[in-house]
Amino acid sequence: MPTGAATAICRKHLFELPAGVIYLDGNSLGPLPKSVRARLDAMVVDEWGERLIRGWNDAGWMAQPARVGDRIARLIGAPAGSVVVGDTLSIKVYQALAAALELRPARRVVLSDSGNFPTDLYMAEGLLATLARGHRLRVVAPDAVADSIDESIAAVMLTEVDYRSGRRHDLAAISARAQAAGAVMIWDLAHSAGAFPVDVAATHCEYAVGCTYKYLNGGPGAPAFIYVRPDLIEATRPALAGWMGHAEPFAFEASYRPAADIERLRVGTPPVIQMTVLEEALKLWDDIDLAALRVESLRLGERFIEAVEASCPALRLASPRPAAQRGSQVSFAFEHGYAAMQALIARGVIGDFRAPDIMRFGIAPLYLDAQDIDAAVEILREVLENESWRDPACQARKSVT
Numbered sequence: 001m002p003t004g005a006a007t008a009i010c011r012k013h014l015f016e017l018p019a020g021v022i023y024l025d026g027n028s029l030g031p032l033p034k035s036v037r038a039r040l041d042a043m044v045v046d047e048w049g050e051r052l053i054r055g056w057n058d059a060g061w062m063a064q065p066a067r068v069g070d071r072i073a074r075l076i077g078a079p080a081g082s083v084v085v086g087d088t089l090s091i092k093v094y095q096a097l098a099a100a101l102e103l104r105p106a107r108r109v110v111l112s113d114s115g116n117f118p119t120d121l122y123m124a125e126g127l128l129a130t131l132a133r134g135h136r137l138r139v140v141a142p143d144a145v146a147d148s149i150d151e152s153i154a155a156v157m158l159t160e161v162d163y164r165s166g167r168r169h170d171l172a173a174i175s176a177r178a179q180a181a182g183a184v185m186i187w188d189l190a191h192s193a194g195a196f197p198v199d200v201a202a203t204h205c206e207y208a209v210g211c212t213y214k215y216l217n218g219g220p221g222a223p224a225f226i227y228v229r230p231d232l233i234e235a236t237r238p239a240l241a242g243w244m245g246h247a248e249p250f251a252f253e254a255s256y257r258p259a260a261d262i263e264r265l266r267v268g269t270p271p272v273i274q275m276t277v278l279e280e281a282l283k284l285w286d287d288i289d290l291a292a293l294r295v296e297s298l299r300l301g302e303r304f305i306e307a308v309e310a311s312c313p314a315l316r317l318a319s320p321r322p323a324a325q326r327g328s329q330v331s332f333a334f335e336h337g338y339a340a341m342q343a344l345i346a347r348g349v350i351g352d353f354r355a356p357d358i359m360r361f362g363i364a365p366l367y368l369d370a371q372d373i374d375a376a377v378e379i380l381r382e383v384l385e386n387e388s389w390r391d392p393a394c395q396a397r398k399s400v401t
């Protein structure tokens with residue numbers, strides 16, 4: 001390890017990383033924490049296999065969504081009892097926006113930006129069409145968001161970190177603008193939770209959502225989370241009024257009555273196996289100092305940018321240059337980015353690609369160190385210098401890029 005900071009943060013030994021792989025895609029799917037294997041085995045054999053239906057009570061499955069929510073709450077600066085886990089992020093976006101619009105019944109505009117992830121915008125479009133009350137989704141450029149917030153806006157719905165460029169919004173400043181205009185603020189923390197310190201309580205935002213398979217290493221398809229500002233839980237009417245969010249699911253009442261607490265944002269039966277994997281993966285964060293993680297993430301990111309710019313002149317930095325304006329990923333634009341990324345992956349350096357020309361590299365200091373960064377850049381340099389991306393095998397588009 002090159003520095004003390006790296007020694008303090010890097011926990012490579014806690015992850016299953018294939019030999020010969022430098023993993024720069026933890027912003028899309030985090031790697032497998034080693035302890036998950038035994039926990040999963042115990043879950044399947046002892047809990048599902050042995051306890052069967054009794055597991056809902058005896059193994060704590062029913063309480064899991066709120067219990068795991070409390071673990072996530074600690075990572076995003078939320079109080080206990082304000083976060084619950086379940087469903088997918090797309091669904092949590094829908095829940096948050098539906099609730100937000102009910103809080104501002106006289107307003108008709110949802111403000112978002114062109115840096116938002118498409119599913120967030122799609123879910124908003126779908127919801128507004130279903131409501132059929134004349135709501136409009138207004139999508140502006142990321143740097144025009146703050147000045148577009150006025151008293152016509154019912155809800156401001158943004159993702160803090162742009163999935164393509166890694167550009168990071170000023171969470172506190174935009175939240176304050178929204179609050180001053182009386183708009184409900186919804187933050188999507190998909191690329192924030194586990195990437196750097198977040199303090200949702202300090203922003204005073206009404207809702208926040210995020211996923212757990214990226215920096216939180218919950219595994220493919222891991223459930224999402226939703227935060228509701230504690231004073232608004234009672235006023236938050238669940239649009240998806242599923243039985244698991246009912247005050248008494250096992251009273252089997254004829255009509256819906258929401259739970260008094262954050263459990264009202266649950267919908268249906270939780271994915272217990274996946275939830276168990278996530279709960280185990282989250283234990284890793286118990287002794288992580290997120291501020292130190294951020295320092296190390298930026299240090300590695302700067303090192304990566306400097307080395308790529310020095311040795312790969314064909315690539316153009318697509319992320320903001322000031323470190324404070326970036327999340328925990330670095331993006332470069334390159335005309336043949338898709339094929340170049342395929343060539344990199346074939347050589348064990350795994351990042352990903354976002355159309356039209358963005359090569360994305362996630363910097364996760366829990367399992368990456370300076371040597372990995374240097375080795376990855378050296379392989380990238382070779383790929384570009386030898387034009388390895390011209391290989392036809394690198395050109396064929398796969399369904400997931």
Ligand SMILES: *Cc1c(COP(=O)(O)O)cnc(C)c1O
Binds near residue numbers: 088190211224
């Ligand atoms: C990754 C991501 C999603 C993914 O949504 P799913 O429903 O989990 O597929 C949604 N929004 C943002 C901002 C993301 O980064």
